Amino acid sequence: MATHDKRYVIIGNGIAGTTAAETLRKLDPNCSIHLITNEPYPLYNRVSLPRFLQGVLPEQKVMIRDFAWHEQRRICLLTETLVTAVNTDERVVVTESGQHFPYDALLIASGGWAKPLQVPGAAGTKHIYNFVTLDDTKTII
Numbered sequence: 335m336a337t338h339d340k341r342y343v344i345i346g347n348g349i350a351g352t353t354a355a356e357t358l359r360k361l362d363p364n365c366s367i368h369l370i371t372n373e374p375y376p377l378y379n380r381v382s383l384p385r386f387l388q389g390v391l392p393e394q395k396v397m398i399r400d401f402a403w404h405e406q407r408r409i410c411l412l413t414e415t416l417v418t419a420v421n422t423d424e425r426v427v428v429t430e431s432g433q434h435f436p437y438d439a440l441l442i443a444s445g446g447w448a449k450p451l452q453v454p455g456a457a458g459t460k461h462i463y464n465f466v467t468l469d470d471t472k473t474i475i
């Protein structure tokens with residue numbers, strides 16, 4: 335049977351997913367690593383968002399990694415890419431746009447999410463926001 339370098343796919347580029355990618359690269363210089371996020375940014379500090387909202391911290395101080403950091407480590411970062419399915423029989427991750435990413439090992443580091451407010455009157459009411467992402471914060475600002 336032909337052997338190949340190990341293929342890792344990580345869903346979510348928060349602190350968990352990005353640290354896992356960094357660690358994998360340190361341990362295995364030859365593996366392929368796809369790090370997939372539906373957000374448009376490399377890793378940023380979610381814990382800093384309240385201070386960014388307050389205007390105490392500029393956006394650049396919220397960012398932890400940039401795209402070059404991933405390139406230097408040959409971590410293939412795919413932003414604005416929503417994973418919609420995982421086929422565990424065939425070991426393939428599928429994205430909204432129909433891309434397929436085969437894997438030998440998969441990490442789902444998709445974090446947590448806030449549910450939309452579900453109380454009478456909330457549906458369709460403007461200016462009700464979640465406060466989870468950098469883009470949420472920019473919208474609130």
Ligand SMILES: Cc1cc2nc3c(=O)[nH]c(=O)nc-3n(C[C@H](O)[C@H](O)[C@H](O)COP(=O)(O)OP(=O)(O)OC[C@H]3O[C@@H](n4cnc5c(N)ncnc54)[C@H](O)[C@@H]3O)c2cc1C
Binds near residue numbers: 346380
């Ligand atoms: C405003 C705010 C303040 C906080 N303050 C603190 C604090 O003071 N102290 C503390 O300990 N914790 C704090 N937290 C919590 C902390 O930020 C989280 O515990 C931490 O970010 C979790 O990291 P993670 O890597 O597991 O997931 P996340 O940071 O949530 O990253 C997961 C990523 O996966 C992406 N993703 C999810 N589903 C998909 C999909 N299907 N396809 C592609 N991408 C996907 C998400 O968009 C996200 O980018 C705070 C959180 C928020 C929102």
